[in-house]
Amino acid sequence: MQLGADHVVVRVPATSANLGPGFDALGLALALYDELEVRLVASDDVVVDVFGEGAGQVPTDAEHLVVRALRHTLELAGAPLTGLRMTCSNAIPHGRGLGSSAAAVVAGVVAARALLAEPRALDSRAVLAIATEFEGHPDNAAPAITGGATVAWQDGDGPRAVGLEVDPSIVATVLVPDSRLATSRARAVLPATVPHADAAFNAGRSALLVEALARRPELLLEATEDKLHQAYRAGVMTASSELLRALRAEGFAATISGAGPTVLVLTPEADVPALDATLAGLVDGVAGWRALRPGIDTHGARARRMLAAPDAATSGGNMQ
Template sequence: MRLGADHVRVRVPATSANLGPGFDAMGLALGIYDEIEVQLVASDDITVEVDGEGAGEVPDGADHLVVRALRHTLEVAGAPLTGLRMHCVNQIPHGRGLGSSAAAVVSGVVAARGLLADPGALDAATMLAIATEFEGHPDNAAPALRGGATLAWSGAEGPRAVDLEIDPRIVATVLVPEVRLATSRARGVLPAQVPHADAAFTAGRAALLVEVLARRPELLLDATEDRLHQDYRAGVMAGTAELVRSLRAEGLAATVSGAGPTVLVLSTAEQAPALDAVLADLVDEVAGWRALRPGIDTVGAVCRSDSMA
């Protein structure tokens, strides 16, 4: 496969996985974005410049996650590997449960596709498969690629995803703490087995959530109830767990965003005054929490490329 462009720009949204009961399956794209610009160079040099989240912390060469995903995708496509310069402008908070690693992987995959002479040779299923290979599961990768809400799973044919309808009345609010939490730590506290009653309860709520997202937002509180993972993680994110409990006690559909510690609240415009009043009491920037209403991204990852001369 030949390269057809030497310069691409990619934008990828943040994502919130699980949405309560949809553990490792459901995800939602949010209007917070990482943007990258990649320029191929006629050498083996790889340089990375990062502004915003992760600046001074993430690798600045071949070990950068976006670069690794990009080069792996080019290998899968049978395209030649070259040196590159990359500039990242990151807005997605790291280590907060907003899909920053999935956004990085998807950025690399989509950038590689944009560099190909025939981008159509790398189809949506292959891109999801590559992203899942890096991530381990597709719950964040799918909405980052596709936008909106998605339901993703892995089967005999590899990872797959379908889009979920979202009622336009639904509003997403994220409550982002200063503290970080590694996904590996949040996963490490999950038990190998759960009670059958809790598994059955959560499966029922996940099924209900599909209907509620599409046309019954008045049932969001019930539909986002979980017994599979959030309580087990409370010990490693006590502030998050307490905030989720307090918001739900006020009738607001709060869940842990991904592996945490960010809190996701799904509400309607009619609930906005009540939500604002509760947040005024519970969320304080001085104590390290920020409330954001980024909107739901409905586009997913986008790429612009410049043809090679």
């Protein structure tokens, strides 16, 4: 396949996976974005400039995760590989359970798709499949691609995902600590097997969460209860686990975001003042914590060709 552009701009949202009981399945896109600009160059050089989160810490050459995902996608599409110059302006914290690696992979894949002469040749199922190849599971990649809330799974045909309805009154608050936690470490403490009763408990709560997100926000506290992963991870994120317990004891639907250590709180808009009053006594002014209220992203990853016709813009699209 031929290239159809040499300059694209991409924006991709942060995501929060699991949402309590939906381990490796449920995810939510947040209006906190990494933005990048890619220019192809007539050489083999790869130069990456990083500003914001990850600056001075991530590779600035062909080993950068966005570059790896972009070039892998072009290779799969049979497009020629060239050098590139990329500028990344990152707002998604790294190593905090907000989907920074999924955002990087999705950004690379949708950037590559926008560079192709026929972007629609790579539909959203293909984008999800490539992203999952890098990530290992699709729970963060799916909402990063489509926006909103999603449930993702894998079958014999590869990863799939569908969107879930989210009541517009639901407000997402993320409490981000300074400390990082590698996903590999968070996964290493999980047991190989769990009691049947705990699995059944989470299945019921996951089903309830779909209803709570869509139509019954007052059920979010019960719907976000979990017995599969958060308690097992308490020892590797003590402060986050203590904050989680304190918030839930006050009646707020708090969960560990992804592999942590960020804490996600989902509340009906009417309960936000009460949450803020509670946070004032728990994290406001406490060294090492940031409270953010980014909003829920509903668009997903967006890629735009520069100096091209308006209809050349591409987006994450809807997955079927």
